[in-house]
Amino acid sequence: MKKILVSTALLAGVLSYAGGFRVSLQGVKQLAMAHTSAHAEDASVAFFNPAGMSFIPSRLSIAAGGFGASNKVTFQNLNTLNSTETDNPLGTPIYAAIAFKPIENLSIGLSITTPFGSTIEYPYDWEGKEMVQKLELKSFYFQPMVSVKMAPWLSFGASYIYARGSVNWDKGVTQFGGTVNINDEKASGHGFGFGFYFRPDPKLDVSVAYRSAVDMKAKDGTATFKFPAQNTINGLLGLNSEGKDKFTATLPLVEEYTIGLTYKITPKWLVSADFNYHGWERYSRLTLDFANAPIGNQPDATILVAPKNFRNSKTFRLGTQYMFNSMVFGRLGAYYDESPYTDSNFIPETPSFNSFVVTGGLGFKVKQFGVDVAGGYVMPQSRDVKNDYLGFYGQAKAQAFYFGLGLSYNLIN
DSSP: OTTSSTTOOTTOOOOTTSSTTOOOOSOHHHHHTTTOOOOOSSTTHHHHOGGGGGGOSSSEEEEEEEEEEEEEEEEEOTTTOOEEEOOOOOBOOEEEEEEEEEETTEEEEEEEEOOSOOEEEOOTTSTTTTTOSEEEEEEEEEEEEEEEEEETTEEEEEEEEEEEEEEEEEEEEGGGTEEEEEEEEEEEEEEEEEEEEEEEETTEEEEEEEEOOEEEEEEEEEEEEEOTTHHHHHHHHTOOTTSEEEEEEEEEEOOEEEEEEEEESSSSEEEEEEEEEEOGGGOSEEEEEESSOOOOSSSSTTEEEEEOOOOOEEEEEEEEEEESSSSEEEEEEEEEEOOSSOGGGOOTTSOOOOEEEEEEEEEEEETTEEEEEEEEEEEEOOEEEEETTTTEEEEEEEEEEEEEEEEEEEEOO
């Protein structure tokens, strides 16, 4: 019974184009320039660095947008040559932010984003069905924040993070010819962020920000088992008459460090660059504590520990914008995103790849209103899967693209 849940990735996102399960889609304008962060034109800067609110050139700024994200993963067993392809629905990350200056050197704001989450779906009879058949994740970050302008060229900002998440995950239990559904709708966690924003010269913006880890705690999750001989197995596993058991678990959503800069080469042309450092190393294992079911791998048979062995990772970003006139802006970008685990730790429920990404988009501005469109094409590098712990071997490939639409409003007076 120990293999029933050994590959658990509770609350983990599954976007193949992001390092680990981090989804870099929190601003359409930013995405078009490789998702760089040192842009303080509107409230969308709030997620990246709350200190940037102090440099928004308006008293009230509102920004919102959404994305369509398509990704597909293919796994091939090199011994049997059997190939499996996911059939994932379109992901739809969203963001919204508002920033307001009640007095000259003070800004307050709120950011709502979905930095973790998506859906992955394999054929229900594929060779890895004991690890995952389908996994759906939803997560939201709610971040109230404040920024203080300490000098004409410097500001400091801080935010509180309240996170809510849900998971709905199906996987096979071949020992008894059945399945199990892992479900929790009320996982939550808390964290914080802070940053400094510098403008030492009208041509140069520098953003330095930190976003803390958030421990997502599932305190009242439900595991529902379905078997042909349901009543008999219910008794063996200590399940209720409906084949259900309770569990608790904690998933660490990791910390992130960002340094970004934007430089105006000419009044019409700027370039931006970012460096992100992700503290994935703290996701070394995942522990589930079941109320009754003796399906664990610890001395206490109801406790199951699944090794993850993630490592810290980096992302390098470079983007540019050219202003054709006062109303139309063109944008391009590219970035390289590292996977936080090795081939020997590859897991199909959170497939991750080292990826090159190219992005682009257009911005349109009419008085106080702005409209931005963006897209990205992902070129993941194939992986030789050699996970001895799961007995999972072969080659994994992926493809992905995404597009977004963003709206903004800035009230000057």
